[in-house]
Amino acid sequence: MSTIKTQPVKWHGGKSYLASFLHSLAPPSHLESPEGYTHRHIAFAGGLGEFWNWAPTEGIAESVNDRNGELINFYRVLRDPLMFGRFRLLVDLTPLAEDEFRAAENVNHGLQKPNARQLDADDPVERAAAFFVRYRQSRQGLGRDYTTPTKRLRRGMNEQVSAWLSAVDGLAECHERLRPVEVRSCDFRRYLTQLDQPRALFYLDPPYLASTRSSVGEYGANEMTDDDHRELLQLLAGLSGRFMLSGYHSTLYDDWAAAHGFACHERQIDNKASSAKVKAQRVECVWTNYPATEGKH
Known part of the structure; x- marks a missing residue:
């Protein structure tokens, strides 16, 4: 199987636009070097932008993790051979329409409003379809507002309709990609502690430090405090395995990296979270606990 062309969900802060850069920084696996990693773990799954762009490799064990219960329910249904068929049928029959969006919004918020299409919030498959x-x-x-109307065409149809149909059509491929992957939902502390070992590679893309962001609150109950970030950095400093950590420059992160001699790799991009027509440039950082020469530049 090759990489996924259309990832199943759009997600705030996703890293699909940095996937090739991230993969170039990854150390070799045991299939490329006798001492390479055997396990690949993603601690903050989100939309899995970097994962969908990483072709599966036989002989590499993979896991993904996130604290967002609805997101993880979606991934579990997407990978499950029995539930996926019914899920695919539900979304295949769903058009791009604001009424459908509102009905789905009601389910994920635990609401049922008059005149809204009724879905079963207790059914994991219907919850996944609504999500x-x-x-x-x-x-x-962001899951908050219905998609912005457009007059542009793609494939001879409305651009947004085309994007919706492409996402639906790509679900079978995503299902196959997820089947050999363990899906977890736990705190990053437990995830790192339980899965750490010398031949593990962790990729971490946490909600960025609040002081470095143009806006906050997009991750709801799963936002991280400054103390959470300090605990994360402390855990990473003692990790037996290798890690790649995404973030923006900050005193907290830069002082931590300098104290432990960790490498920082930079890539300048436009600020994806900005709503401005002309987006400001930001420097994306990826810190690693192994030398730059070990990555596949």
Whole structure:
């Protein structure tokens, strides 16, 4: 199987645009070097932008993790051979429409409103379908507002309709990609502690430090405090395995990296979270606990 062309959900802060850069920084696996990693773990799954762009490799064990219960329910349904068929049928029959978006929004918020299409919030498959509709049909992948109307065409149809159908059509490929992957939902402390070992590679893309962001609150109950970030950095400093950590420059992160001699790799991009027409440039950082020469530049 090759990489995934259309990831299933749009997600705030996703790293699909940095996937090739991240992969170039990854150390070799045991298939490339006798001492390479055997396990690949993603601690903050989100939309899994970097994962979908990483072709599966036989002989590498993979896991993904996130604290967002609705997101993880979606991934579990997407990978499950029995539940996926019914899920695919539900979304296949769903058009791009604001009424569908509102009905899905009601389910994920635990609401049932008059005149809204009724879905079973206790059914994991219907919850997953509602989640997919809500985030795929939302503006900027935030799940809050219905997608922005457009007059542009793609494939001879409305651009947003084309994007929706492409996402639905790509689900079978995503299902196959996720089947050999362990899906977890736990705190990053437990995830790192339980899975750490010398031949593990962790990729971490946490909610960025609040002081470095143009806006906060997009991750709701899963936002991280400064103390959470300090605990994360402390855990990473004692890790037996290798890690790649995404973030922006800050005194906290830069002092930590300098104290432990960790490498920082930079890539300048436009600020994806900005709503401005002309987006300001930001420097994305990836810290690693192994030398730059070990990555596949």
